[in-house]
Amino acid sequence: GAVVSQHPSRVICKSGTSVKIECRSLDFQATTMFWYRQFPKQSLMLMATSNEGSKATYEQGVEKDKFLINHASLTLSTLTVTSAHPEDSSFYICSVPTGRGPVADTQYFGPGTRLTVL
Amino acid sequence: GENVEQHPSTLSVQEGDSAVIKCTYSDSASNYFPWYKQELGKGPQLIIDIRSNVGEKKDQRIAVTLNKTAKHFSLHITETQPEDSAVYFCAASKDTGRRALTFGSGTRLQVQP
Numbered sequence: 001g002a003v004v005s006q007h008p009s010r011v012i013c014k015s016g017t018s019v020k021i022e023c024r025s026l027d028f029q030a031t032t033m034f035w036y037r038q039f040p041k042q043s044l045m046l047m048a049t050s051n052e053g054s055k056a057t058y059e060q061g062v063e064k065d066k067f068l069i070n071h072a073s074l075t076l077s078t079l080t081v082t083s084a085h086p087e088d089s090s091f092y093i094c095s096v097p098t099g100r101g102p103v104a105d106t107q108y109f110g111p112g113t114r115l116t117v118l
Numbered sequence: 119g120e121n122v123e124q125h126p127s128t129l130s131v132q133e134g135d136s137a138v139i140k141c142t143y144s145d146s147a148s149n150y151f152p153w154y155k156q157e158l159g160k161g162p163q164l165i166i167d168i169r170s171n172v173g174e175k176k177d178q179r180i181a182v183t184l185n186k187t188a189k190h191f192s193l194h195i196t197e198t199q200p201e202d203s204a205v206y207f208c209a210a211s212k213d214t215g216r217r218a219l220t221f222g223s224g225t226r227l228q229v230q231p
């Protein structure tokens with residue numbers, strides 16, 4: 001499977017500041033990466049699909065101007081939470097799909113980033 | 119869109135017993151069903167998956183069964199050990215569309231020593 005890293009693992013910031021989270025695919029070239037958000041004791045909810053060389057696709061209800069996604073290369077996607085507020089505090093996790101061709105993808109997840117907005 | 123329901127939400131078993139977690143899905147086009155184990159503060163770890171052309175898959179103490187007609191799939195863990203304690207998520211996806219995973223609500227498994 002793919003090895004996925006995230007940085008930072010934890011971040012605490014003040015309300016109104018911006019935070020950048022990096023997701024790296026260490027051993028697999030990913031044209032697509034997914035960003036999920038997980039609130040305490042809840043399931044993972046897809047936020048957006050990060051596409052290398054094109055704009056990200058956001059799920060309904062996710063503000064694209066607040067959650068900026070840049071897929072800079074085949075191994076790096078970044079999520080920037082702009083003007084963060086306490087309600088943005090959550091566990092952000094990226095995943096790398098490793099399928100090729102017309103089959104549903106096996107996805108490998110990063111270790112997650114815990115964001116706390118004061 | 120796809121909707122995945124998972125039961126039970128919590129499950130407590132004695133060490134050595136078996137554990138079964140069940141999921142149902144709504145989209146008949148879904149054809150890939152992975153199971154993830156998530157420990158506290160960590161990302162989900164893929165433990166087993168099954169595609170719709172297969173009815174059952176086994177990997178040591180873990181097995182997954184799929185009933186396409188009924189649109190449900192189950193995770194079976196035999197000879198449970200304390201280190202199996204975690205939250206388990208089922209998920210579903212398909213070959214078309216955005217191909218992201220839709221997750222179930224999770225099952226907190228506690229294995230009592």
